[in-house]
Amino acid sequence: MSSKLVRKWGNPLFELCMIVAAVITFIPIYYLIVTTFKTPEDATLFPLALPSSLNFANYMEAWTTMQYPRVFLNTLIVTVTSVLGIVLFSSMAAYSLARRNHAFNRFLFMFFLAGMMVPFQMGLVNLYKLINALGLMDHLAAVTVVNIGTGSIIAIFLFHSFFLSSVPIELEEAAFIDGCSVFKTFWLIAFPLLKPVIATVVILSTLNVWNDFMNPLLFLQSRDNNVILLEVFRNVGQFSVDWTSLFPMLLMGVAPLMIFYLAMQKYIIKGVAAGALKG
Amino acid sequence: MNTKMRLLKREFDYQILILPVLIFYLLFCVYPFLSTFYYSFTDYSNMKLTNLKFVGLENFRSIFDSDLLMISIKNSLIYALLMTVFQTTFGLILAVFLDRKLKTKNILRSMFFLPAVFSPLIIGYLWSYLMSTSDFGLINSAITALGFEKINFLGNPDLALYSVVFTQLWQWTGWAMVIFLANLQSIPKDLYEAAEIDGANSWRKFWKVTLPLMQPSVNVVAVTAMIGGLKVFDIIFALTEGGPGNSTETIMTAYIKTVFNEGFYAKGAAFGVVFFIAVMMITMVMMSFLRKWGENTR
Numbered sequence: 143m144s145s146k147l148v149r150k151w152g153n154p155l156f157e158l159c160m161i162v163a164a165v166i167t168f169i170p171i172y173y174l175i176v177t178t179f180k181t182p183e184d185a186t187l188f189p190l191a192l193p194s195s196l197n198f199a200n201y202m203e204a205w206t207t208m209q210y211p212r213v214f215l216n217t218l219i220v221t222v223t224s225v226l227g228i229v230l231f232s233s234m235a236a237y238s239l240a241r242r243n244h245a246f247n248r249f250l251f252m253f254f255l256a257g258m259m260v261p262f263q264m265g266l267v268n269l270y271k272l273i274n275a276l277g278l279m280d281h282l283a284a285v286t287v288v289n290i291g292t293g294s295i296i297a298i299f300l301f302h303s304f305f306l307s308s309v310p311i312e313l314e315e316a317a318f319i320d321g322c323s324v325f326k327t328f329w330l331i332a333f334p335l336l337k338p339v340i341a342t343v344v345i346l347s348t349l350n351v352w353n354d355f356m357n358p359l360l361f362l363q364s365r366d367n368n369v370i371l372l373e374v375f376r377n378v379g380q381f382s383v384d385w386t387s388l389f390p391m392l393l394m395g396v397a398p399l400m401i402f403y404l405a406m407q408k409y410i411i412k413g414v415a416a417g418a419l420k421g
Numbered sequence: 422m423n424t425k426m427r428l429l430k431r432e433f434d435y436q437i438l439i440l441p442v443l444i445f446y447l448l449f450c451v452y453p454f455l456s457t458f459y460y461s462f463t464d465y466s467n468m469k470l471t472n473l474k475f476v477g478l479e480n481f482r483s484i485f486d487s488d489l490l491m492i493s494i495k496n497s498l499i500y501a502l503l504m505t506v507f508q509t510t511f512g513l514i515l516a517v518f519l520d521r522k523l524k525t526k527n528i529l530r531s532m533f534f535l536p537a538v539f540s541p542l543i544i545g546y547l548w549s550y551l552m553s554t555s556d557f558g559l560i561n562s563a564i565t566a567l568g569f570e571k572i573n574f575l576g577n578p579d580l581a582l583y584s585v586v587f588t589q590l591w592q593w594t595g596w597a598m599v600i601f602l603a604n605l606q607s608i609p610k611d612l613y614e615a616a617e618i619d620g621a622n623s624w625r626k627f628w629k630v631t632l633p634l635m636q637p638s639v640n641v642v643a644v645t646a647m648i649g650g651l652k653v654f655d656i657i658f659a660l661t662e663g664g665p666g667n668s669t670e671t672i673m674t675a676y677i678k679t680v681f682n683e684g685f686y687a688k689g690a691a692f693g694v695v696f697f698i699a700v701m702m703i704t705m706v707m708m709s710f711l712r713k714w715g716e717n718t719r
Binding site: 185268298325374375410 | 431432434435436437438439441442443445446448449450451452453454455456457460518519521522523524525528529530531532533534535536537538539540541542543546547548550551556557559562591595596599600602603604637638641642645648651652654655658659673676677680681686689690692693694696697700701704
């Protein structure tokens with residue numbers, strides 16, 4: 143009798159528990175969203191209630207205080223250039239490392255892989271000096287070049303294993319016999335076959351670069367060149383008391399990635415799993 | 422001769438393809454890393470930028486005299502260990518639960534994963550409001566409404582580090598879950614059928630079939646949680662700035678303070694070297710431990 147009961151109600155009951163757990167997990171984000179529409183009094187008295195009206199005044203204010211279009215554009219520039227650089231340069235290198243398996247390349251591959259375990263942050267002072275010496279200080283390019291350096295390690299690894307497991311070499315050999323150069327073969331024949339792993343690399347690097355705070359903090363000083371997170375950081379100091387003004391800024395700080403996630407969640411979840419397990 | 426030249430050029434072209442990424446890697450990762458070793462033996466500071474003197478192990482000794490640095494190592498170890506253990510455990514439990522046939526499976530998965538998309542900095546600011554002891558602190562309002570005393574999550578030195586860990590488990594458990602789920606789905610179903618025929622209950626099936634085959638994902642999640650935990654910065658910066666006292670200082674926050682606020686470059690470099698050696702040792706120990714576990718369960 144009891145096992146029959148378990149069979150009939152066990153699963154729905156279990157599912158209900160999971161839903162409750164998911165809702166509890168979601169509360170902080172729900173709270174962030176509803177608070178942006180409230181006055182301080184409303185937010186203190188009924189923190190979890192739906193807003194009584196959709197008051198966008200907080201947003202308008204945050205939009206201008208943060209100079210949102212500019213910081214958004216800066217973040218976008220840094221992210222797009224970094225991700226493009228990572229995808230292009232890493233896939234090129236991985237192609238060569240996968241197709242030319244001589245001792246020197248094997249060494250290079252290990253040399254890149256070793257970087258996964260090294261906490262490169264320990265060299266920040268020297269990196270700071272280097273960026274200064276290169277004249278990149280307070281340029282968006284500073285963040286981009288550092289991102290390409292650190293972000294390429296995992297990308298090379300993912301591209302490399304994809305070349306070995308899923309890109310047939312026969313096409314490339316045929317192309318070479320037809321007189322195709324290495325660069326042309328890579329670009330016209332091998333690169334287009336990389337789509338699935340490019341998706342993975344793009345997703346992982348976009349999340350990393352967009353959410354990166356330390357590099358912009360160190361390398362971008364002037365307000366004209368700052369990114370979304372720096373602007374949030376700047377304003378938290380000034381608005382910590384006036385918290386209903388701050389919440390729209392926090393939400394606008396995460397909104398672009400939230401939209402990216404809502405639109406692409408299937409690919410993002412797949413990409414995260416693939417990035418972790420393809421090793 | 423012509424074909425020989427052509428083949429040689431081809432090999433050359435292949436090596437050229439590696440060059441761009443190698444330059445970025447050497448310049449922005451390897452060079453700063455290696456020069457740290459050099460500076461760790463000098464008297465380099467913001468007061469002394471040139472004419473550096475070799476001071477032997479002086480900088481390494483000064484680490485032991487610094488409360489900030491010693492506490493930060495301890496805190497980072499506690500933080501990384503807690504993150505590793507609980508992120509792996511909770512992620513695994515969540516993944517096994519969501520691997521069952523549920524109608525809302527996909528929505529649940531997306532909801533648990535959502536916090537991982539956000540920047541830890543902003544998550545930190547959000548939680549500093551949620552955990553606040555003032556009137557708008559959501560968690561403390563709930564606690565007082567239930568008739569208990571307010572808890573000073575971030576202001577109590579004995580509690581602050583664990584509060585930070587809590588927010589990060591909230592943020593990253595879904596990430597671990599996604600990786601575990603992908604691994605779970607790759608386990609052939611007939612293994613479970615075979616175990617059922619042998620009379621195994623679901624608990625035994627988990628221990629004897631699922632867990633051993635989950636080794637690849639457990640490895641990845643545990644090792645990245647450990648390395649990421651030792652490197653933690655953003656969330657601390659946003660939630661506590663290392664306080665109260667030094668109770669939530671981590672290796673990275675202490676490093677940044679030593680180097681960029683106090684200007685002790687060489688001391689920071691020595692600390693970085695210690696950090697590097699610690700990460701290497703911990704990772705090695707963990708990997709051999711995980712490998713042994715993998716061999717034993719097989």
